[in-house]
Amino acid sequence: MRYRRAGMAGAALWAIAAAPDPGVEAAVRAALAQAPAGTRFGLVVRDAGGVERVAIDADDRFVPASNTKIFTTIAAFANLAVDGSDNARxxxxxxxxxxxxxxxxxxxxxxxxxxxxxxxxxLADxxxxRTRVVGDVIGDDSAxxxxxxxxxxxxxxxxxxxxTGISALTLDDNELALTVRGEDGKVVVSxxxxxxxxxxVTVGPTSVVTYDRMPGSDLLRVSGTVAAGADERIRVGIDDPAHHAAWKLAKVLRSKxxxxxxxxxxxxxxxRAVEDGAVVARGVLPPMLTRTQPEPLEADIMVTNKASQNLHAELLLRRVGAVEGTGSIADGLRKVSAIMSLAGVPRTAWDLSDGSGMSTYNRVTPRAMVAxxxxxxxxxxxxxxxxxxxVAGVDGxxxxxxxxxxxxxxLRAKTGSLAGTSALAGTMTAASGQTLTFALYANDIPEGATATAAMDAALLAVAAGL
Structure with a gap:
C-alpha cells in the first residue's frame, strides 16, 4: 500500500471551516440558472488553504458517471506499483x-x-x-x-x-472495429x-449507420445508410473477451x-459472493512459454483518465481487488472504502457499484469528492x-x-457523462493564482438537453472571483 495512514488528516479534510464568498456564489448560481429547467446541481470549491469558499447542495448525492474513475485511479496509485514491477502480464x-x-x-x-x-x-511466436501442431486454443481469464x-x-x-465485457484476458480493448463502405450501389461491412x-445498410445521400445485437448473440445487425464511396467506422463490444482473444490467437497461429x-x-x-477472501486452488500448471511486457501502469492510468476508458478502469478496480483479495468488484471497492475512511469521508456520502461510472447505482456528494x-x-x-x-482546452x-x-x-479535471448526468471534478488555477479544488455535478438533465455550458460558465465565475 502506497498511501499515508495518518488518522486525523482525513477528518481534517472533511471538517474544514467554511468561508463562503457571497459574490462568487451569486455569480455561480446565475450561471447555473441558465441550464435546462429541472437540472439539479451540486458544487463545492475549496481554496488553497483548504477552506470551503462555495457550497451549493454540498451534501446531496449525485450520479457521478465517469467521475467514478477518480476513485478507481486513486486506488490504483495507492495499491499498485506504477513503475510496472507488478504489471499484469x-x-x-x-x-x-x-x-x-x-x-x-x-x-x-x-x-x-x-x-x-x-x-x-x-505470444504466438x-x-x-515450440510446436507446429496444437489441439484446443483456450482463453483463460480465471484470474x-x-x-x-x-x-x-x-x-x-x-x-x-x-x-464491452470485462475480463482478465483482454485483447484490442475488447471491441471490434468494423468498416461500412458504400460502393457500386452496394454496401460491404468488413x-x-x-x-x-x-x-x-443501403447506399444513401448521407452516412447514418446504426447497429444492434442481443446480449449473448453472435449476430450483429447493421442498419442505416452510407454515402457512396464513404467509409463509416463502427466499434462494437464483445460479450466473452476470453473467447475472442483465444479465437484471435488461433487465427494468428494459423497465419504462422x-x-x-x-x-x-x-x-x-x-x-460467487461467498468466495470473497478465498484463494482459488489451481494445482500445478506447466510454466509459461513467455509473457508480454506492458508499459508501466502510470501510462495506462493516463489513458484511463484522459480518454475516460471504461474497460481499463474496470480492470484497474479488479487488479486493486486482487491485492489481498480475489479480484472481484467487491474486493476492489473494499480498497476504495479504506481510502475514503482515510480521507475522513462518511460512508453515507458515497456508494459505488463499479470502477468506470457506467453504473447508475453510483452516488457521491460534492463535499465527499473534494475531500x-x-x-x-x-x-x-x-x-x-x-x-x-x-487539461482544459488542451487534451483528453x-x-x-x-x-x-x-x-x-x-484546469485539470475528470469529466463524466451519462443520460441525464454531467460531472467535472479536479483542480484549477484561479485569477488570484491560487489552486482551487472543486467538484461540480449536474443530474436530472432533461433528455436531449445539455448543462455543459452552464457548468463551464459557473467554473469560470469561480476562477474569476477567487
Missing amino acids: TGVRIEGRDVVLVGAGDARLSSAEDCASDCLST AVAA FPDQRWSPGMGWNNIVTRYG GSDYYRIDNR GVRVTGRVAVRHRPY LLGWAQAQPWGAAWLETLP TLARRFKDTALTGK
Whole structure:
C-alpha cells in the first residue's frame, strides 16, 4: 500500500471551516440558472488553504458517471506499483497438445499489425517456435471472477464499446472495429469475421449507420445508410473477451503455419459472493512459454483518465481487488472504502457499484469528492496522479472545453457523462493564482438537453472571483 495512514488528516479534510464568498456564489448560481429547467446541481470549491469558499447542495448525492474513475485511479496509485514491477502480464503456455492464453488483467494486449509492445503476435511466436501442431486454443481469464458487467449498467450498452465485457484476458480493448463502405450501389461491412453480420445498410445521400445485437448473440445487425464511396467506422463490444482473444490467437497461429486441430474454448471462474477472501486452488500448471511486457501502469492510468476508458478502469478496480483479495468488484471497492475512511469521508456520502461510472447505482456528494481529491493531493504520488487528468482546452475529454478562456491550460479535471448526468471534478488555477479544488455535478438533465455550458460558465465565475 502506497498511501499515508495518518488518522486525523482525513477528518481534517472533511471538517474544514467554511468561508463562503457571497459574490462568487451569486455569480455561480446565475450561471447555473441558465441550464435546462429541472437540472439539479451540486458544487463545492475549496481554496488553497483548504477552506470551503462555495457550497451549493454540498451534501446531496449525485450520479457521478465517469467521475467514478477518480476513485478507481486513486486506488490504483495507492495499491499498485506504477513503475510496472507488478504489471499484469498476459502469458501463454502449452498443456499437453493444447495452447492456453492466460490473462492477468492487462488492458493493453494488442493484435494490431503495427503493434510494437504487448503484442499477441509475440505470444504466438513462442508457440510456433515450440510446436507446429496444437489441439484446443483456450482463453483463460480465471484470474478474476467472471463479472463481465457491473450492477446497475444499462443492458443496452453491452453491444457498444462503452459496455464491452470485462475480463482478465483482454485483447484490442475488447471491441471490434468494423468498416461500412458504400460502393457500386452496394454496401460491404468488413474488419472481422468474429460476428455474423446481418447487413441492412443501403447506399444513401448521407452516412447514418446504426447497429444492434442481443446480449449473448453472435449476430450483429447493421442498419442505416452510407454515402457512396464513404467509409463509416463502427466499434462494437464483445460479450466473452476470453473467447475472442483465444479465437484471435488461433487465427494468428494459423497465419504462422501452426495447425490448429481442436476448438476454441474458455476457462472462466464463476463469481460467487461467498468466495470473497478465498484463494482459488489451481494445482500445478506447466510454466509459461513467455509473457508480454506492458508499459508501466502510470501510462495506462493516463489513458484511463484522459480518454475516460471504461474497460481499463474496470480492470484497474479488479487488479486493486486482487491485492489481498480475489479480484472481484467487491474486493476492489473494499480498497476504495479504506481510502475514503482515510480521507475522513462518511460512508453515507458515497456508494459505488463499479470502477468506470457506467453504473447508475453510483452516488457521491460534492463535499465527499473534494475531500478525496484533497487527500490524494497530499500523497507522495498525488502530483503524478493529477498529471493523468485531462487539461482544459488542451487534451483528453477536455480538449474542446474552456478553449480560449481564462481556464485554458489552467484546469485539470475528470469529466463524466451519462443520460441525464454531467460531472467535472479536479483542480484549477484561479485569477488570484491560487489552486482551487472543486467538484461540480449536474443530474436530472432533461433528455436531449445539455448543462455543459452552464457548468463551464459557473467554473469560470469561480476562477474569476477567487
